[in-house]
Amino acid sequence: MITLYSGLVVKQPLVESLIPEFERASGVSVVTTFEPTSVLLERIAGGERPDLLLGVAASLHEVAAEGVLDPRSIVEIAVSAVGVAQMPETSAPEDDSTEAFLEQLLNARAVAYSLSGASGLHFMEQMRKRELLDRIDERAVRFEAGLTAEALVDGRADLAIQQVSELRSVAGPHLVRPIPHELQSYGRFAIGARPGAPAAATDFISALTGEEAHRAFASVGLSAP
DSSP: OEEEEEOGGGHHHIIIIIHHHHHHHHOOOEEEEEOOHHHHHHHHHTTOOOSEEEEEHHHHHHHHHTTSSOGGGOEEEEEEEEEEEEOTTSOOOSSSSHHHHHHHHHHSSOEEEESSSHHHHHHHHHHHHTTOHHHHHTSOEEESSSOTTHHHHTTSOSEEEEEHHHHHTSOSSOEEEEOOGGGOOEEEEEEEEOTTOOHHHHHHHHHTTSHHHHHHHHTTTOBOO
């Protein structure tokens, strides 16, 4: 058995194909915890030590400097864009411009975003810089953690902001697109093992760098690093 702490950005391909295939091929079970990277880092700061950590690459290098991960084991596996999701019946912006996107946000009945994920933190920063965050928050659905597109499916929000892969991982008819380039943040995600982790942890890292993994990541909108 190996333990994996992972960000939500790769949850769908891991759960649906990559972990089951690894377990079948290796005979080793993978016990998973999925949370935003910031939440996982809080747990690690509290003394928890998984065999593997998958999250924002910069954060992994930071904890490696503290001895939590073996820096030689860290490998970048995917790049993600921040996206916006809406239901098919919701009015689309006139074009792909930043101005049209901001107008859509301000006209929405409610916007869902995460308070702990990298995408939500970036979204808040961008809206704050444009002095729009207070107006959006008057009717926002703010997630402490979890998948924001769930607020579309259950009718709480008109728009949801999160990583493209996270938006796509929620079942439903909603449409997903990247936010405009001017507002964009491309997140680089990596995986690393703790010092002294079982050999199966290294094998799992190798499995996430192969062609099968690249195809699985691409299927949810993640690019190769």
